[in-house]
Amino acid sequence: MSTAPRPYAGGPASLPSACSAALAHVRAAGINFLALDFDLTILSIHTGGAWPSSPASLSSHVRPLFYHLISAALAAGMSVAVVTFSPQVPVIREVLALLFPQHASRIPIRGGDRSWSYEGGGSAAGKQAHMASAVEELGEGGGGGDITRASTLLIDDDANNISVALAEGVRAIWLNPKDSDRLLENITDMI
Numbered sequence: 484m485s486t487a488p489r490p491y492a493g494g495p496a497s498l499p500s501a502c503s504a505a506l507a508h509v510r511a512a513g514i515n516f517l518a519l520d521f522d523l524t525i526l527s528i529h530t531g532g533a534w535p536s537s538p539a540s541l542s543s544h545v546r547p548l549f550y551h552l553i554s555a556a557l558a559a560g561m562s563v564a565v566v567t568f569s570p571q572v573p574v575i576r577e578v579l580a581l582l583f584p585q586h587a588s589r590i591p592i593r594g595g596d597r598s599w600s601y602e603g604g605g606s607a608a609g610k611q612a613h614m615a616s617a618v619e620e621l622g623e624g625g626g627g628g629d630i631t632r633a634s635t636l637l638i639d640d641d642a643n644n645i646s647v648a649l650a651e652g653v654r655a656i657w658l659n660p661k662d663s664d665r666l667l668e669n670i671t672d673m674i
């Protein structure tokens with residue numbers, strides 16, 4: 484059996500514990516739901532919603548930081564969703580299944596594929612409808628506790644989505660795609 488790490492599980496040896504520590508901080512602040520953008524956030528690249536190759540090859544572009552952060556969140560029983568404008572939801576679903584085979588089925592994906600709509604009264608700007616719709620699905624599963632705007636953390640490289648979320652009372656942190664290593668620091672500083 485090969486013990487070679489998969490590319491997305493890489494990063495410095497200290498990364499898993501650093502991610503767990505940041506997650507503990509997030510949970511202590513009352514956050515129980517991570518809403519994560521895909522292109523240039525979970526991924527180190529932007530697919531333009533038109534990835535031409537296999538999900539396996541796309542999975543090698545997942546930032547190790549997000550692999551470990553999501554792993555820690557799922558292990559802690561937190562809710563996690565992918566909120567994206569990409570229409571390639573089936574590809575994203577397969578990437579998640581490769582990375583998190585035990586948990587992928589409980590990660591809602593809200594993308595630009597017109598497979599869902601949000602009829603609630605909240606804002607539809609930025610990722611607001613994506614998050615609200617994901618929360619509706621997560622609520623159907625029960626467990627995990629009630630999710631509110633104040634218990635949600637959006638991480639996204641698009642500053643507009645962050646501004647909209649903050650204006651709506653959702654906690655949100657901008658991921659600098661050119662300096663993603665700063666994210667853990669920003670989480671501990673800002674929450």
Ligand SMILES: [Mg+2]
Binds near residue numbers: 523524639
């Ligand atoms: Mg993005």
